[in-house]
Amino acid sequence: MTDRRAARSEDRTAAIMRAALELARESGYAKLNIEAVAARAGVGKHTVYRRWPSKGLLFLDSLLTVNEPVLDIPDTGDVVADLRRQICAAVDLLGMPPWGPLYRDLVGEAQHDPAVAAGLNERFIRPQTEKTVARLEVAKAQGQLAPDFDLGLGMAILSGPLYFTFLITQEPVTHDYVDRVLDALFAGMRPRH
Amino acid sequence: MTDRRAARSEDRTAAIMRAALELARESGYAKLNIEAVAARAGVGKHTVYRRWPSKGLLFLDSLLTVNEPVLDIPDTGDVVADLRRQICAAVDLLGMPPWGPLYRDLVGEAQHDPAVAAGLNERFIRPQTEKTVARLEVAKAQGQLAPDFDLGLGMAILSGPLYFTFLITQEPVTHDYVDRVLDALFAGMRPRH
Incomplete structure (x- = not known):
C-alpha cells in the first residue's frame, strides 16, 4: 500500500469503530448490526465484514481500541x-x-x-x-x-x-x-x- | 385440594420438569420451548406457563429439583x-x-x-x-x-x-x-x- 492508501484505510477503520460504539451506545447491543455501522461510517458493509466477521468482535475491538x-x-x-x-x-x-x-x-x-x-x-x-x-x-x-x-x-x-x-x-x-x-x-x- | 388432586398436581409438576430436562438434553437449550415441554408431559401449555413464565426458569427449576x-x-x-x-x-x-x-x-x-x-x-x-x-x-x-x-x-x-x-x-x-x-x-x- 502507498502511504496515502494506508492512511485512508486507517481512517476507515477508525470511522467504523467509532460508528460501532456510537450505535451501541444509542440503541443497545441487541439492535447493533453491521449494516447500520457501515452506513454510519460511510463504507460498504463488506468492508466491515472483511475485518470483523460478527458484531460481537467488532464491538469488542472498538471498545478496547478506544x-x-x-x-x-x-x-x-x-x-x-x-x-x-x-x-x-x-x-x-x-x-x-x-x-x-x-x-x-x-x-x-x-x-x-x-x-x-x-x-x-x-x-x-x-x-x-x-x-x-x-x-x-x-x-x-x-x-x-x-x-x-x-x-x-x-x-x-x-x-x-x-x-x-x-x-x-x-x-x-x-x-x-x-x-x-x-x-x-x-x-x-x-x-x- | 383433596389429597388425590394434590397428588395429581405433584405428578404433573414432576412430569413437566422431567420433560424439560429430557428435551433440553436431546435438543439443546436454544430449541427448548414450553409448547414442546407441555406436549411431552401431556399437559396444556397454560399449565406450564402458570408456574414458569419462561423456559429459563423452568429449566433451572427442573435441573435443581432433580x-x-x-x-x-x-x-x-x-x-x-x-x-x-x-x-x-x-x-x-x-x-x-x-x-x-x-x-x-x-x-x-x-x-x-x-x-x-x-x-x-x-x-x-x-x-x-x-x-x-x-x-x-x-x-x-x-x-x-x-x-x-x-x-x-x-x-x-x-x-x-x-x-x-x-x-x-x-x-x-x-x-x-x-x-x-x-x-x-x-x-x-x-x-x-
Whole structure:
C-alpha cells in the first residue's frame, strides 16, 4: 500500500469503530448490526465484514481500541496498589453504563457463540492475563507475594469474584468492593498463627 | 385440594420438569420451548406457563429439583474438605455435558433477561450463598478461618474463579483445578512471615 492508501484505510477503520460504539451506545447491543455501522461510517458493509466477521468482535475491538490504556498495570513497587488501580480502571470502564450493559451482552453472547468467546479471550482476556501474571512475577521476585502462589490462577482469582458479582448476582461492582476483594485475597481465608 | 388432586398436581409438576430436562438434553437449550415441554408431559401449555413464565426458569427449576443434594455442604469439621466436596459435586453437575452447556446457555440468557437473572439468583445463587456463609461461620467459630475474613465475600471468592474459568476462558473446571483454587484462597497471596 502507498502511504496515502494506508492512511485512508486507517481512517476507515477508525470511522467504523467509532460508528460501532456510537450505535451501541444509542440503541443497545441487541439492535447493533453491521449494516447500520457501515452506513454510519460511510463504507460498504463488506468492508466491515472483511475485518470483523460478527458484531460481537467488532464491538469488542472498538471498545478496547478506544480504551487501550485500561489494560495496563502500573509498577509503582506496591503490587496491591497497582492491581487496585488497574482493576478500578477496568471496573470504571466495563462495570458502569453505557459499557457495563453492553459488555454484559457481549459476555452473554459468548455463552452461545464460540467465535465470540474465542475473540473475547484472544482480544481481551489473554493479553490481560499476560499483563497480570507479569506484574505478579515482579511482585513475587520482590517478596511481595507468597513464594508458592500459583501464578496460573492469578487472573481467575483476581477477576473471578468481580465477574461473579457483575454477571451472576448482578450487583454493582464499586471501588470499595474491589478493595474488599483484594484485602481478602491477599490475607487468605486461613488464620495466620 | 383433596389429597388425590394434590397428588395429581405433584405428578404433573414432576412430569413437566422431567420433560424439560429430557428435551433440553436431546435438543439443546436454544430449541427448548414450553409448547414442546407441555406436549411431552401431556399437559396444556397454560399449565406450564402458570408456574414458569419462561423456559429459563423452568429449566433451572427442573435441573435443581432433580439435583437438590448438590446444594448441601457437609460438616465433617474440616472446612476445606467440606467446601471441596460440595464444589466438586456442583462442578460435576454443572461443569460437564450435558448440563454444562445448558447451564452456560442459561447464564448467557441471564445477561439479556433480568427475569432469568433474578430467577437464577433466587433459586440457586442465594440459597447456595446462605449455605456457604453458614458453613464458613461455623469454621470461623472453630478457628479454621481467619477471624477477620469478610464473610460477605465468601460466595464470590469461592465461586468466582470457577465461574470465570467456566464462562470466560471456557476451559474445563476439574477437581484438580478446584483444589488449586482452594489452596490459593486459603493460603492468601501475601507472604506469611
